[in-house]
Amino acid sequence: QKEVEQNSGPLSVPEGAIASLNCTYSDRGSQSFFWYRQYSGKSPELIMFIYSNGDKEDGRFTAQLNKASQYVSLLIRDSQPSDSATYLCAVYGSSNTGKLIFGQGTTLQVKP
């Protein structure tokens, strides 16, 4: 089992729809969770981080964390073609080594 798992996609949604991206992790002691966006040929850029169970909203983005289910998700409301990218879920392990563990990423395509 991979430490952080994402569906590679592609996930295709029409413009204006809600895109839902999911991630599961194996280390039950993990405390910090991040979503990065990566455009083709570019480096990852931070979208959101979440530490506590529940929802965290920032503009069109909502991160959801459920530690009991070891599940973290990212919702993108009113999806735009410019949101088309690969979304990477990243988790710090519980061993406190500074190692950020990434999933393989989900490719999102927003069609006009």
Added chain:
Amino acid sequence: GAGVSQSPRYKVAKRGQDVALRCDPISGHVSLFWYQQALGQGPEFLTYFQNEAQLDKSGLPSDRFFAERPEGSVSTLKIQRTQQEDSAVYLCASSLINTEETQYFGPGTRLLVL
């Protein structure tokens, strides 16, 4: 500069050559990280520095890979006797203090070994 910078942005090497990749973190950032990203995959951790101390090098794939940060600022990732499987994007990231913080990524160095 405002962000993490890396050089060179692209590097083509013949198999067996040594390469050196440079990372300049955000000013004042204590922690520095190196990752390797293969095509279609997420970044994979290589090594981590806190100031000049290399605290974790568990992700380095072989003893051909070596990283240093002698003055606690700029870091260099060196790959000796490059192999084709070393072809990847090498990403550097930095964070302000220590663990559990947001890591900010540089543009990466795309290495192609022929």
